[in-house]
Amino acid sequence: MEVNQQKLHELEQLCVQEQPPAAMAVCPLHVNCRDICGHISEGDFNQARAVYEKSVPFPEILSRVCEQPCRDACIRKNCGDALLMQRLERSAVEWGSVKQRRLFLSKKKERTAVIGGGITGLTAAVELGKKGYPVTVFEKEAWLWGSLRKDGRADEAILENEGKKLVQYGVSIELEHEIADPGPLLEQFDAVVIAWGLKKDPLAVKETIFQVEGSTMFAGGDAIRENFGTYASAMAHGKSLAISVDRFLKKVSMDAGREREGVFETTLHVRWDKEERKESSVPEFGVLSQEEAVLEAQRCLDCKCTECTDACAFMRHYKSYPKKYLREIYNNLSIAMGTRHANKMINSCALCGQCAAVCPHGLNLGETIQEARRIMVEKKKMPQSAFEFAINDMNYSNSETAFLSRCQPGKGKSDFAFFPGCQLAASSPWTVRLAYLDLMKRMGKSVGLILGCCGVTADWAGEQELFEKTKKQLEESWKDQGCPVLIMACPTCYDVFCREMPDISCIGIWDVLLEKGLPQEYHKTMEQAVIHDSCGARSHPKVRKAVRTLAKNMGYQLEEEKYKQEQSLCCGFGGLAPVSNPQVADEMTDQWMREDEGLRLTYCVNCRDRLVKRKGTAVHILELLYDPQEALERKAPGYSLRRDNRFELKRQLLEELWNEKAPKEDKMKLVYSQETENELEERKILESDIRQVLEWSENGHRIRDGKSGCMIGHRQVGNVTFWVYYRVREDGVYEVERAYSHRMAISGEGDGKQDVGKIL
C-alpha cells in the first residue's frame, strides 16, 4: 500500500467524525442542532442563535412554525424523547441576540425576478439580495408571506420585522401583480425564480439545481410539488434557488459540490446503547424559560463518533481524530523542504490495530502509519533517533551474543522447535528454560530451540530491509533444523510468522499445554484474574480461546476487560512507542490500568512488564505455570538486565544442554543508586554503554570534577556520545553517579580525539 492521494481520500471517507448528526442531515436547512444544544446547555443563547441564523434566513418565523423533521432522526429517541428542537430554537431566538454586522454588498448587474411572495420566494429574494443581485418580487395578493399569514403562529409584527430584511438587501416588491405567464419577464430579467405556490400542474425542474430545463427559469417550493411541503423545506428551496441562479449567472457548474444540499442520511456513527434514558421534562406549551431550555438541551447526546478516541490514548494525545491524522500524515510525507511536524505523531502509534477493531467502518490508522514509517525510512527521512535504540536491541537479540538455533541435544533434526521470542527471554529467562525442558520431556518428539527476535521491531520501525534480512535468518535456522513446526510463546511472534513466513507451520505453546496437560510441578496460586488480550492475538481468535481454556484448566476464574478480545487495548509496548514516545506509551498503559480492576493475566510478557512498570499488577501465564513465585513478585526488568538475561540464557543453556562452555565475561562491576538506575532507564543508557565509556576514560581520558569529586568520562558508542560521572572504589568497583548522552558527534578535541573519524 502506498499512501497516495486517492488512497488517502478513500481512507478519509471511512472516518465519520466530521459527518453531521443524523438530525442535522435530515433537516432541509441543515441547522446544526448539536451546536445549538451545546451552546444552550452552557446557557449561551447568543451563540445558539448565531448558529441558528447561519442556516435560517428568517429565524423569527421558522422557530415558531418549524415542523421538526429532525425529531424522527434524533438519536436521543432511542433512549428517551427526541430533542424538542423547534422549542430550543425558539428559545435561542427569544433569549439570544446577534449583533448586526455592517453589510458590504457587492453590486451585480444581472437582474433577477421572483414570482411569488411566500416563504420560498422571499427566501430566494433575500438570498439573491445578499449576493448583490437586483431582485424584484411579484406577488399577486396585496400582502406578503402567503400561507404563513393565515397560519397565525408568526404574527403580523414578526412578519413585518422579518420583512425588513428584504428592504435591507434592496429587494423591490410589486404587490397585486400577478404573473400567470413568466414569458414576458424573461425578456426583462436575466433569471426568473418561480415560487408561486401549489398549482394544479407542478412545474418540472432538474433535480438538485431546480432549473426548468433549457431556460433561464428556476422553480421551487410548492410550485414543483403536488402537495404542500413543510415550511423548513420551503425555506431550503428558496436558498437552493438563489444558489442555482447565482451559479447560472456566473456561468459556473450548476451542480458541483451540491450533493448534500438537500436531505440526506448521515454516516455518523453514534453510540447510544450505554446512555442513560432521559425523557423531556419541560412544560408542553409556551416559550421555554432559560432554565427549561438548558435542561432540555442537556439531553442532547452531542452526536459524535468517539469509538477510537475513547479506546486509544495515542488518538487522544494528539487531540485529533483519524481523518485529520490521515491528512497530517499525507502532508508530512509530501513535504519537500521544511519541517515535518507530524514525525513524532507518526512514530508514537502502537500499530496495534485496535482502532480498526472499534471503528464502525474498520479504519485502520496504524496500517497507514506503518506504511508512512516505511516510506520515511525509504526516503531517508525517518528521524535517526526515533527507533535506533529498539533496532539496536533487536540486532542484539539476533547477534552472535544472544541468538541461538540448535536441535535438541543428541538429535540431528527437529520435529518441533521452541521459539519463545526475544522479550520473554529478556524478561523471564528462567521461564524459557523451564518451558523448554518441559517441552523436550513431554512432546515425545525432537524439540529444537531458536532464541531470537521475530523481526517485528524492524517491521514496526519501518525498516523493511532489516525485516527481510531477519526473516531470512530465521528461515535459514528453521531449515537447518529440518523445517520443524515452531512452538511459539509470544502472540506477536506468532502473528508475524503467520503473516510473513507462511511456509513455516506454527502452533502456540498454549496449544501444546492444552493437549499435553499442565506441567507436573504446577500448583495453583490464585483464584481469579482479569484476562488481557495481546494485540498480537487480535487477528487470531483461536489463540485467544486457547489461552482462556488454558487459564481455566489452571483453575482460574476469568473476568473480561472492557476492551476485550479483538478490541483489546495496547499495553503501551506496541509500535515501539516506549522508545519513540515514552509519554504516549505511559498514557496507553495507564488507560489500560484504569479501565478495569484486578490482577491481569497476560500472555505477552511485554504487557506484563508494561503494567508492572506503571505500578499495576499483572502476571504472565507461562510464568504462572513454571515459576509462580517469580511471576507475582519480580519487577519489570530494565533495558540492561534484559540484555544480560538474553546473554545468560544462551550461555547457561549451551552449557547445561549442549555441553558447550562459553567464556564468562569479565565485566567491570558497576553500582548505582535506585534513582540513577531509573534515570539511566529513562535516558536509555545501557550498562554496556557505560562500560565502554569507563574503559576509554580510565585509559587516560578522564576529567576530574573539582565540585563533585567525580571523574568524568565520555565516548561515542555507535551514533551516541555518552558522558559518565563516576568514582572508582578501592575494590575496583565503579560507582556511577549519573550519565547523559547526545547524538551530536564531537571533533576538535585534539589528542583527546576518539573514533569520531568514523562518522565524519
Place this chain on the structure above:
Amino acid sequence: MSEKYYETWEFEAGSLICDRCGVPLEPGEIVLHYMGNDFPILMPKCPVCGQGFIPEELAYGKIFQVEQALEDK
C-alpha cells in the same frame, strides 16, 4: 555570547581538571556535528591535549533541540 560560537558555557576556572595532563580546562573550541551540519561551541577544554567537556544541561537542552529540529527537516 561570542558571535563565532553557537553556544558557550560559564564555568568556574579550575573546577574541571584534565586528569592526564594535570591542568585545568579552559574555554576552547569544540565542534559538534550532526546530519552534515557543524556547530562550533566554546566549552571547557584541556589546553594541552584538547580533551573537552559538554555539560548535561547543554546535552539535554540546546543540543537535543537542535538534533530534533535537524531530524525533522
